[in-house]
Amino acid sequence: MAAPLNICVLGGTGFVGTRLATRLARDGHWLTLPARDPDRAQALRVLPTVRLLKADVHDRAVLDRLVEGMDVVINLVGILNEHGHDTFQRVHVDLAAKVVAAMRAGRIRRLLHMSALGADLHGPSGYLRSKAAAENHLRAAAAHLDFTVFRPSVIFGPGDSLTNRFAGLLRLSHGWMPLARAQARFAPIYVGDVAEAFARTLLERATFGQTYELGGPQVLTLEQLVRLSAQASGLPCHIVRLPDALGRLQAAVLGLLPGKPMTLDNFRSLTRDSICAEDGCARLGLHPRAILEVLPAYLRPQTGAVRFGAYP
Numbered sequence: 001m002a003a004p005l006n007i008c009v010l011g012g013t014g015f016v017g018t019r020l021a022t023r024l025a026r027d028g029h030w031l032t033l034p035a036r037d038p039d040r041a042q043a044l045r046v047l048p049t050v051r052l053l054k055a056d057v058h059d060r061a062v063l064d065r066l067v068e069g070m071d072v073v074i075n076l077v078g079i080l081n082e083h084g085h086d087t088f089q090r091v092h093v094d095l096a097a098k099v100v101a102a103m104r105a106g107r108i109r110r111l112l113h114m115s116a117l118g119a120d121l122h123g124p125s126g127y128l129r130s131k132a133a134a135e136n137h138l139r140a141a142a143a144h145l146d147f148t149v150f151r152p153s154v155i156f157g158p159g160d161s162l163t164n165r166f167a168g169l170l171r172l173s174h175g176w177m178p179l180a181r182a183q184a185r186f187a188p189i190y191v192g193d194v195a196e197a198f199a200r201t202l203l204e205r206a207t208f209g210q211t212y213e214l215g216g217p218q219v220l221t222l223e224q225l226v227r228l229s230a231q232a233s234g235l236p237c238h239i240v241r242l243p244d245a246l247g248r249l250q251a252a253v254l255g256l257l258p259g260k261p262m263t264l265d266n267f268r269s270l271t272r273d274s275i276c277a278e279d280g281c282a283r284l285g286l287h288p289r290a291i292l293e294v295l296p297a298y299l300r301p302q303t304g305a306v307r308f309g310a311y312p
């Protein structure tokens, strides 16, 4: 095995981050995970090479100290919806610029950056535009930065907010779901495969400066994803496909609810298929798992009641 590396993972306490940290810790790497609330990430404390600490990654001075002496920095920080001062500009774009600047100041070169499939400066949603603007900060710094960008489609796995959320909503509504953009297409990828993609590229020179689109082996519509989630959870499923005008209205209303189950920006993202134009997994020698291989293992009907409780 290669020598252990010092790795700072920003956003390491989230769904992907927890999986990635576990994967990297398994290889013996030393991980620094700044978190807004480390107490919420207790599961990571059991990993002997993981150091969880409370830190505000938006503070440049804090960031400078965090990246100091690191072999690799990984930025997974991301939001699907804006909340208060946590705008896409601040969390995606400004933070990416600060990470790049802190790494330059500390003479740290290696950065793995999480973007999203469909990232585009002229994309339909603030989410997709901000993901592209963040990537541009990396490309502008290519002279002093060895970066790799990952652009996954939707990611599924235990604890995801995709299939678990569909199952939770269906349970609450006795199987009825009015669905906007039911025909939107995705290439869902397993969280373990996303973590593996990151793990394979750590110091791999061939991946420097590269962008990898990550998608699973199947293309599914949103409606198919909901139906599979229902099936795996043993729930009935009656989908009412909403025309765009109603879908937009639904998103506007849901965006006003606590927790924002859906927003207009999400709706706009859905107007573009989230499928790969190139096979980033193949370029990394990865054979991503099909959703049907994994879904029944964590969306079992008998455990559903406990898990769905997390999504009131």
Ligand SMILES: NC(=O)c1ccc[n+]([C@@H]2O[C@H](COP(=O)([O-])OP(=O)(O)OC[C@H]3O[C@@H](n4cnc5c(N)ncnc54)[C@H](OP(=O)(O)O)[C@@H]3O)[C@@H](O)[C@H]2O)c1
Pocket (backbone or CB within 6 Å): 010, 011, 012, 013, 014, 015, 016, 017, 035, 036, 037, 057, 076, 077, 078, 079, 080, 086, 091, 114, 115, 116, 117, 151, 152, 153, 154, 155, 156, 162
């Ligand atoms: N999940 C998907 O389907 C998917 C698909 C494509 C791309 N991505 C991208 O993958 C990355 C990870 O996604 P995920 O599903 O793991 O999301 P997640 O579970 O919500 O985790 C997001 C992480 O970012 C941190 N974070 C969020 N807002 C922050 C802020 N304002 N300041 C500091 N830290 C903040 C969170 O910290 P706390 O623990 O403190 O909240 C958490 O560690 C994101 O960049 C996302 O855009 C995800």
